[in-house]
Amino acid sequence: xxPDDRQYLSSHEWxxxxxxxxxxxxxxxxxxxxxxxxxxxxxxCDLPELGRQVEAGETFGEIESVKAVSDLNSPVxxxxxxxxxxxxxxxxxxxxxxxxxxxxIRVKIGKGDSASLLDATAYEELIAEKA
Amino acid sequence: xxxxRLITTWGAPPEFNMxxxxxxxxxxxxxxxxxxxxxxxxxxxxxxxxRFEEVPAASDAFVVVRRITxxxxxxxxxxxxxxxxASLEHPLFEGPVARSYERVHEVVKGALLELGCEAELxxxxxLNSDAPDTGMCFHHSTALDxxxxxxxxxxxxxxxxxxxxxxxxxxxxxxxxxxxxxxSLEGVDDPGEVARALQGAxxxxxxxxxxxxxxxxxxxxxxEELGARAIDQDFVRRR
Numbered sequence: 001x002x003p004d005d006r007q008y009l010s011s012h013e014w015x016x017x018x019x020x021x022x023x024x025x026x027x028x029x030x031x032x033x034x035x036x037x038x039x040x041x042x043x044x045c046d047l048p049e050l051g052r053q054v055e056a057g058e059t060f061g062e063i064e065s066v067k068a069v070s071d072l073n074s075p076v077x078x079x080x081x082x083x084x085x086x087x088x089x090x091x092x093x094x095x096x097x098x099x100x101x102x103x104x105i106r107v108k109i110g111k112g113d114s115a116s117l118l119d120a121t122a123y124e125e126l127i128a129e130k131a
Numbered sequence: 132x133x134x135x136r137l138i139t140t141w142g143a144p145p146e147f148n149m150x151x152x153x154x155x156x157x158x159x160x161x162x163x164x165x166x167x168x169x170x171x172x173x174x175x176x177x178x179x180x181x182r183f184e185e186v187p188a189a190s191d192a193f194v195v196v197r198r199i200t201x202x203x204x205x206x207x208x209x210x211x212x213x214x215x216x217a218s219l220e221h222p223l224f225e226g227p228v229a230r231s232y233e234r235v236h237e238v239v240k241g242a243l244l245e246l247g248c249e250a251e252l253x254x255x256x257x258l259n260s261d262a263p264d265t266g267m268c269f270h271h272s273t274a275l276d277x278x279x280x281x282x283x284x285x286x287x288x289x290x291x292x293x294x295x296x297x298x299x300x301x302x303x304x305x306x307x308x309x310x311x312x313x314x315s316l317e318g319v320d321d322p323g324e325v326a327r328a329l330q331g332a333x334x335x336x337x338x339x340x341x342x343x344x345x346x347x348x349x350x351x352x353x354x355e356e357l358g359a360r361a362i363d364q365d366f367v368r369r370r
Contacts, residue, residue: 010294011293011294032227033226033227033228034227034228035228036227036228036229036230043180043201044180044201046180059292062179062180064179064180064201065201065228066273067201067202067228067229067232067273067275067287067288067289068200068201068228068288068289068290068291068296069179069180069199069200069201069288069289069290069291070290070291070292071291071292071293073293130225130226
């Protein structure tokens with residue numbers, strides 16, 4: 001079971017909301033789709049500048065595996081206030097610990113709707129359909 | 132049998148080629164499309180994340196564009212370029228990236244066999260075409276690349292966005308100034324012949340019939356905008 005202290009996008013990003021701050025990352029399923037268990041297949045992650053405003057559902061970055069570039073989408077609207085400084089040089093963190101050390105950005109939640117979010121149970125059901 | 136749109140644009144400008152592929156990716160509800168194209172003039176395309184300085188040929192090439200797909204640089208001349216754009220839910224693309232490559236390459240392999248070329252996935256090991264430090268796609272191989280004669284013969288890359296995928300492929304009819312010492316289709320001079328074989332393999336292997344079509348007015352408009360960006364030298368040299 002994936003962590004139930006956060007919510008999920010169907011495009012496999014997770015968001016954990018504490019007060020007015022959203023911490024955002026990608027799920028183990030997303031990592032596995034990109035690299036099929038071979039963590040060395042992740043080659044690049046492009047994360048945004050601090051201070052950038054994002055809309056819910058908007059692309060905030062991109063991740064490249066050996067054979068595909070995928071968009072990273074923000075579940076919430078707001079201002080990017082923190083970017084994980086370790087990710088770009090240590091992509092293996094995303095395979096080792098996507099839920100904690102593998103966070104990508106923190107967003108100070110602004111006005112505007114969230115994207116359509118799933119709880120952990122609904123996300124598990126989504127994954128089960130794809131398995 | 133399932134039907135996809137077929138768009139063929141021979142001898143189109145590099146910025147049009149990149150712009151149209153971008154437009155075909157953009158609409159999550161857009162029709163699944165197979166596109167065949169060639170380039171006039173020949174151009175070098177950089178992978179989305181490549182640094183201009185990492186590719187020595189980029190400083191020498193007549194025209195350089197940046198793709199939205201990843202991977203290494205390709206010199207687009209003497210080749211058939213194709214793109215597949217479809218939903219990530221489509222049976223060709225669903226699931227892990229690696230599995231989608233295996234399925235697409237099964238189709239490409241079938242087309243190559245029609246042309247007398249026995250290609251296989253590289254699997255473990257290296258190829259004679261592998262060359263460090265050129266930054267060229269054909270000089271870097273992975274287990275999922277199609278090769279024959281111990282050389283890489285098909286360049287490929289994907290971009291995934293909002294539930295849709297664009298899969299790029301290049302099949303070489305011969306080497307070029309920058310794509311040296313690679314596998315190519317000997318005895319085939321016409322990219323159209325490769326396109327016809329690929330069209331047949333789509334039908335026979337993937338069960339997909341192709342119906343000739345054209346980009347919609349919205350796709351054309353977006354292609355113009357995205358193409359201008361793909362060839363903008365600030366964007367090309369941004370990394």
